[in-house]
Amino acid sequence: MKKSLLLAACTAFLLAAMVSCKKDTPAPTNDPQNISKCGYVRNPPSCNPTPTPTADCGPATVVDLKSGQGTTVGTVSVSNDPNYLKVTYTTTGNYKLDNVHLYVGNANQVPTRYGSVNVSQFPYSHDFSNNTTTTYTFTIPMAALGSCFSVFAEADVRTSYGGWGGCYGGGSTAAWGRGTRYTSNSCGYNSSAYYFSYCKATCTSDTCLTPAAVLFNGESSWPYGVSSVTVGGYTYTASQVATQYYTPDNDAKTALILLATLKIYGTNITIPSNISTDAATVENWLSTLGQLTSTSNFTAPANVQTAIANIQAWEASKTCSQ
Numbered sequence: 001m002k003k004s005l006l007l008a009a010c011t012a013f014l015l016a017a018m019v020s021c022k023k024d025t026p027a028p029t030n031d032p033q034n035i036s037k038c039g040y041v042r043n044p045p046s047c048n049p050t051p052t053p054t055a056d057c058g059p060a061t062v063v064d065l066k067s068g069q070g071t072t073v074g075t076v077s078v079s080n081d082p083n084y085l086k087v088t089y090t091t092t093g094n095y096k097l098d099n100v101h102l103y104v105g106n107a108n109q110v111p112t113r114y115g116s117v118n119v120s121q122f123p124y125s126h127d128f129s130n131n132t133t134t135t136y137t138f139t140i141p142m143a144a145l146g147s148c149f150s151v152f153a154e155a156d157v158r159t160s161y162g163g164w165g166g167c168y169g170g171g172s173t174a175a176w177g178r179g180t181r182y183t184s185n186s187c188g189y190n191s192s193a194y195y196f197s198y199c200k201a202t203c204t205s206d207t208c209l210t211p212a213a214v215l216f217n218g219e220s221s222w223p224y225g226v227s228s229v230t231v232g233g234y235t236y237t238a239s240q241v242a243t244q245y246y247t248p249d250n251d252a253k254t255a256l257i258l259l260a261t262l263k264i265y266g267t268n269i270t271i272p273s274n275i276s277t278d279a280a281t282v283e284n285w286l287s288t289l290g291q292l293t294s295t296s297n298f299t300a301p302a303n304v305q306t307a308i309a310n311i312q313a314w315e316a317s318k319t320c321s322q
Contacts, residue, residue, distance in 0.1 A: 056081055058201025065089065065155060067175045068192050074134075076153040076177030080142060082203040088137040089155050095134070098156040098172040099127040102138050107150040107195055110182070117182055117193035119154050148199040153177035209269065209318045212257045216245035231259045232286030243294050251300035251308060252292055255282045258311045275314050278307035 060079035064072050074091035089100050101119040103110050111121035119125070124138050156172040179196025216238075228237050236244075241260050244253050259279060262271070271279075285304045289296070300308060 056086070056201065057203035060088075061196070061198050063177045063179055063196050065091070065153075065157075065175045066178050066194075067157070067173045069173075073157050073175050074155075076151075078151055078198045080200050080203075083142060085140045085142050085145060085200075086137055087140070087151065087153060088135060089153065090135040091155075091157055094159045095157045096131060096159070097128050097133045097136060098158055099125065100136055100138075100156075101125045101152075101154045103150075103152040104140065104145065104198075105149050107152075107182070110150070110152055110193075110195070116191040117152065117154075119193075122152070122154075142200065145200070148197060150195045151177060151179075151198050152182075152193060152195045154193070209261060209315055210264075212245065212261050216242045216257065216260075229260045229263050231256055231263065232283050232289070234287075234291040236260065236291075244292055244296075247294050248297070250297045251305060252286065252289060252296055252298035254312070255286055255300065255304070255308055256292055258308065258315060259283060259286070261315060262311070269318065272314070275311060278310045281307040282311065 056079040058079070060077040062075050062077045065074040065076050066072050072092070073095040074089065077086075077088045077090070079086050085104065087102055087104070089097060091097060101122040102124040103122045104124075111118045113121075124140070126136060126138075128136075153176065155175050157175050158172040174192065176192070176194040177196060178194050180194060182191050182193040182195055228235050229241065230236075236256070241256070244256050247253050259282060262279060282300075282304055285300055286292075289298055
């Protein structure tokens, strides 16, 4: 009798400990898209808004997408523009996507069940039925995200298809964007999940023009993604424009520097119509000279000199403080 009571007490104690340890973490309530879970819905439009495409503010963070056996089956890349976070799954070789699940935010708030990450409760998921998908992008509003956060990116992938669920040709295997292996804070479990960190790239919106002295003498780089500029029908790299910057002053050199500055940093600033007209006049003249080199030395006609002077004065009035 005493043994039975002792056994019952021990069993109750162990069950209580397990329940407290295996406390689930529900899906986060601060869903950036105001949906609790996209779920396994074919092509759910509310889960993946299509914004007007804009350039990324910096280079993407790219990690390997690996199966539980350590096989690399693709990549996960993360980037952002001023308004949206973009998380792209891409498989390689013969691997195809069955479904994808994504959580971005505080690692301590990722949905869990019994100490393991619970992808079925991730705020973003998508299921594929075409059997051929190799890439997919979640586009998430950035307003609800902090400066830096964790990315849990999981995908079920397969190499062959027959019946859905792998009944005729092999089942799918889970793969994660690799980084740090997730460990439950409450129990210390090492789950099969991985996550990595991402910090938003800073986006600049120019309301002024960067001075040519900064653009072309090596004090700062050109904007991300800009490696050349076309002026007068000829393409110049950053080093070629810098070479012109250090040549003796002449009308052609001045015209090239002014127009390069206007084209590189003038896309986010309103350019008056008279300056646009002057720029066209100057560019037409430059197009007759051939590609400028360090030895080029040309004097512009009077009307072009006037246009150059107008652009120079306007750019000076719009120069950013340094």
